[in-house]
Structures are given as C-alpha cells and as structure tokens.
Amino acid sequence: MNFEVVTLFPDIIRAYVATGMVGRAVERGLIAVGTSDPRDHAVDVHRTVDDRPYGGGPGMVLKMEPLRTALRAAAGRAPAGSPRVYLSAQGRRFTQEDARRWSTAPGLVLLAGRYEGVDQRLLETEIDDEVSIGDYVLTGGELPALVVLDAVTRLLPGVLGDADSAVQESFSDGLLDWPHYTRPEVFEGRAVPEVLLGGHHATIRRWRLQQALLLTAQRRPDLLVARGLTAEERRLLAEAGIEAGLDVPVRRL
Ligand code: ADE
Numbered sequence: 313m314n315f316e317v318v319t320l321f322p323d324i325i326r327a328y329v330a331t332g333m334v335g336r337a338v339e340r341g342l343i344a345v346g347t348s349d350p351r352d353h354a355v356d357v358h359r360t361v362d363d364r365p366y367g368g369g370p371g372m373v374l375k376m377e378p379l380r381t382a383l384r385a386a387a388g389r390a391p392a393g394s395p396r397v398y399l400s401a402q403g404r405r406f407t408q409e410d411a412r413r414w415s416t417a418p419g420l421v422l423l424a425g426r427y428e429g430v431d432q433r434l435l436e437t438e439i440d441d442e443v444s445i446g447d448y449v450l451t452g453g454e455l456p457a458l459v460v461l462d463a464v465t466r467l468l469p470g471v472l473g474d475a476d477s478a479v480q481e482s483f484s485d486g487l488l489d490w491p492h493y494t495r496p497e498v499f500e501g502r503a504v505p506e507v508l509l510g511g512h513h514a515t516i517r518r519w520r521l522q523q524a525l526l527l528t529a530q531r532r533p534d535l536l537v538a539r540g541l542t543a544e545e546r547r548l549l550a551e552a553g554i555e556a557g558l559d560v561p562v563r564r565l
Pocket of ligand 1: 399400401443444445446447448449450451452453456
C-alpha cells in the first residue's frame, strides 16, 4: 500500500516510518511512504506557503496554490482511487472502522495541516474526508497522519508478526483488551491469575473475554452500547455482577 503525506515537516514522517513495525513493513515492501512538501512547490523567492487570514485575527493560513500543487503531486504518485484525507481537529472522529476500510484502499493521501488551518477552498475541491484523532488540539497534523498510517498498516496482510493477532482481535472486536502477564509467576507478592497457568484453552478464552467485557463496561460503556452483547457475553458480565450489560442491544455475529 502506498501512503503519501503532504507536510511542511517531512522529517517527522520519515523518522517514524524508519522504525519499529512500520519500518519493517517498509523494508519488506508491504507499504511505501512518500512525502510532498508545499514549500518545494512555492513559486516566490521566499518560498511562501502561508498568509494572513481574511477577516483578521491571529495565526496564518496555508495558501491554496503551493498546497494544491503539493497535494496533486502526492495524489499523482498514489494509485488511482486513493482517498485524500485531511487531518484536523474539526474532522469527524477517526475510528478502527476507518482504519479497516482504508486498509483495503489502493493507497492513502494524508494532508497534515499547520498554523490556523488551510484555505477552505482547498478542502472543498481536493479533499475526500476530514478526520480528527481526538478532542484535543495539536500543533499540526503530522502526528495524526502517523496515527492513521500506523493503524492502517498493522491491518495489512503480513504486517503483524503473530499470524493470530488479527484473528484473536476479532473475537473481542470493539472491546478493550484483557490484562496480560508474563514470567515471573509471582512478582513482589503479586501472582498471575491462576486460570492462566492451567493451559485449559476454553477456560482461558472465557476468562479473557470476561475481563475484556468488565473493563469495557467500567471504562467505556459507550463501546458496549455501540457494539451490542451476545448471549454468552451477557452471561459473563452478569456472572461478574454487572447487570448493566442487560440494557445493551443484542449483538448478531
Ligand atoms: N490537528 C490538530 N489537532 C488535531 C487532532 N486532534 N486530530 C487531527 N488533526 C489535528
């Protein structure tokens, strides 16, 4: 899959995609990441990419022309049909569902904004989607672009080391993760839950699902409502003393 990131700070993108799991995906040719810097497309001697906002006020706005040229250059390198996505605090919330959908796209063009934003006309004419990674304001869209790139990349076939990871995830889809333990069995008096030591797969699976359900009910009940609960999940929650699960719709698999 080919990612193209339009950014005034390509070094941020290059540094991240050179390391870790994403770095390995690049090395193995599973993804390619290109960058396009509007400054390289500015036409004046000062290489101006921003200007004062019409109507006054603080901050600067990224100008139409260099940004559009950079974006079109990036889109031209990406396969036809690659969604063009703008990262901004005004966007709709980016979710795992978007990551899943974009993981089957031929490519992805990500536009990272800086300053007060980009000229609205660019968004209206060149952008397919606008997403935010959360209700907080960052200094630019580079970290959000990397968040999207990372979330999409790990869903691509062959990226995750453990062949089971994607399958494992589907059984607890939409829930928070269960707790994990490794050796030693007892650390400063705190023991690993007995059930995990037994090697009884069905019991361990049940315990993990119950833990995931409990944590989700406590911390993110909104996720349970959005997802629904199967009969087994409802039983597991009730068994742990949480009856609130009963208000959650039935989940059909
Ligand atoms: N740019 C600034 N803040 C952002 C956010 N929360 N999500 C996406 N892009 C942003």
